[in-house]
Amino acid sequence: MENTHGLRLRRAEKEDCRFLYELRNEEEVRKNSFQTGIFSYEDHVAWFERKLEEKNTRIYILEQDGERIGQARVDLEGQNGEISYALCLRARGHGYSKWMLGSIEEELREQAVCRKLIAEVKRENIASQKIFETLSYIAVPADYGYVFEKKIPLFTIIMCTYNSAQTLATAVESVRNQEFGGWEMQILDNGSKDESVEKLQEYEKSDDRIKCIYRKDNIGWGKGISECLKTSAGGYMMFLGADDYLATEHTLTEVADEVKKNHPQIIFTGTYYAKYEQGEYHIIRYTLPENKVYKGDGERLIRMTELMHNVYYNSAMHYLKIDFLKQNGMDFYDPFYIDSQTMTEAIVKAEKIVVMSQPEYVLTLNTSQTAKRTVYDYNVERQWNSIKEILPPTTAGREEAVSYVARRVLDNIAAMCQSIVLGEALCDREMNTIEKSIPERFARVEEMISTDAMGEMMNYAGREEYAECLIGAAGVTCWICKKNKRLSDEICHNSKWLAEFVEVAMEVDETTGMVVWKKRFDRDAGDRLLRIFQNSWNRFKTGVELVLKDDVWYEDIGIREKLCEEKESGVTYARRSIDQ
Known part of the structure; x- marks a missing residue:
């Protein structure tokens, strides 16, 4: 292991015997040691040779530019590793101890040789106390000073x-059966009314790697992940759905191998897709992406495009480095809500990403408790704002990539808008069911459509196509409500521009009874359309293409020309908005 200050950490060899002896007998080192006497060189040689042969002892040498400046030792016993260290006088006070201890911790995590590190520190050894506190060790008072402890699993599996009682055992046992033992589980129960709590309590009793948080209320899995991250000890996190499971007992071993080899911020894996029927899982398909390593020096827009195409990119069922999340202010509730927003931001920020070709996760398609509900107050701008960070100064030559990325994000948001305005089930950010009136739903969708993010994405993804999809759904709702004057009046009263637009631009077909787009506009209707698209609330002129189709007739032919000018101003505004 090396760093930019010329530091290198390696295992001790026989040739290090004299250095270790002289370091051990330095006055400051002896003062902080629990054995303060001076050993003879002969006794030291015998001790050192014995320790080099012991499988449960690891001695490390810290070098700077090829010169030995420190040492550390880890004695393994059971599930614990006791760690001690010392630096030469000239090497102290530069942060080298922190780097050395952190590097050893990383190696032990990856190899899963112990679950917890322990360090005994004298009360007067203030410098070491501060170092272990900085490394997030927990101090336990002792007669002589402190015992510092730190759990070091490589993986925190969050659920x-x-x-979830019906599927819980399969999910949890898929983790407990892993051949790689360097994991912990953080499970948050959202006030279950079935036997989930009893089952979780049994797991906590039988396996000390499983810790549970029991809530009386439901805060949803987005906020639940964020709560679990606050107390996680792992190097990497992944989210395991209570109705899903890890593919094989080798899953964490194979992911750990990628960690050791590449040390990425994110690891994506392939996915099996299953259905759960009559107590059994049935695999119905899978994704098998190409094995690939993305590094920070590549073009991040192309990386985003490939990941969106090749893996289930917007899911937390993959592996993210926890320090990376914390350093970049990312969680799964606020400011980045649930996996689509957080994973997009993570892809943008990551310096190294690994894609594994093996399917390591089984995703159950028909048991999700939130799949049939739409988050009402979802922030439609957050994900696109992350993507804007990697857009090139000019999209020339990159139009296809930008369009693809915009469409992938916009498809999800368009589906949300349609669900909201067409009266489907809703939930809040904590994923609790909520009720909203039709006028409230219409106003919310108008607000979403009018955001800068939607205007910018539609400019790349296809203005006409998405306007027809989004405004068409809103128009159907608005026209249906015309049968109820109170609802219709409330929609129009709260609307900034959308209600008037669908009233002018749509009608009910007398033959089919369906709400359709008008093909003919008299002078008054044309003037109203022009005023709508000059409304400052519709800065992007969303929907103007729908009334500029070749088969649309205007009594006043000058209106078409003016509407074309409004369209161009909307496109120009979208481009300027992105450049800002």
Whole structure:
């Protein structure tokens, strides 16, 4: 292991015997040691040779530019590793101890040789106390000073349960059966009413790597992940759905191998897709991406495009380095909500990403408790704002890539808008069911459509196509409500521009009874359309293409020309908005 200050950490060899002896007998080192006497060189040689042969002892040498400046030792016993260290006088006070201890911790995590590190520190050894505190060790008072402890699993497996008793055993046992033992589970129960809590309590009793948080209320899995991250000890996190499971007992071993080899911020894996029927899982398909390593020096827009195409990119079922998340202010509730926003930001920020070709996760398609509900107050701008960070100064030659990325994000948001305005089930950010009136739903969708993010994405993804999809759904709702004057009046009263637009631009077909786009506009209707698209609330002129189709007739032919000018101003505004 090396760093930019010329530091290198390696295992001790026989040739290090004299250096270790002289370091051990330095006055400051002896003062902080629990054995303060001076040993003879002969005794030291015998001790050192014995320790080099012991499988449960690891001695490390810290070098700077090829010169030995320190040492550390880890004695393994059971599930614990006791760590001690010392630096030469000239090497102290530069942060080298922190780097050395952190590097050893990383190696032990990856190899899963112990679950916890322990360090005994004298009360007067203030410098070492501060170092272990900085490294997030927990201090336990002792007669002589402090015992510092730190759990060091490589993986924190996070799960949120809500009435999940039927599938819980398969999910949890898929983790407990892993041949790689360097993991912990953080499970948050959202107030289950079935036998989930009893099952979780049994798991906590039988396996000390499993810790549970029991809530009386439901905060959803997004906020649940964020709560679990606050107390996680792992190097990497992944989210395991309570109705999903790890593919094989080798899954964590194979992911750990990628960690050792590449040390990425994110690891994506392939995915099996299953259905759960009559107590059994049935694999119905899978994704098998190409094995690939993305580094920070590549073009990040192309990386985003390939990941969106090749893996289930917007899911937390993959592996993210926890320090990376914390350093970049990312969680799964605020400011980045659930996996689509957080994973997009993570892809943008990561310096190294690994894609594994093996399917390591089984995703169950028909048991999700949130799949049939739409988050009402979802922030439609957050994900696109992350992507804007990697857009090139000019999209020339990159139009296809930008369009693809915009469409992938916009497809999800368009589906949300349609669900909201067409009356489907809703939930809040904590994923609790909520009710909203039709006018409230219409106003919310108008607000979403009018955001800068939607205007910019539609400019790349296809203005006409997405306007027809989004405004068409809103128009159907608006026209249906015309049968109820109170609802219709409330929609129009709260609307900034959308209600008037669908009233002018749509009608009910007398033959089919369906709400359709008008093909003929008299002078008054044309003037109203022009005023709508001059409304400052519709800065992007969303929907103007729908009334500029070749088969649309205007009594006043000058209106078409003016509407074309409004369209160009909307496109120009979108481009300027992105450049800002």
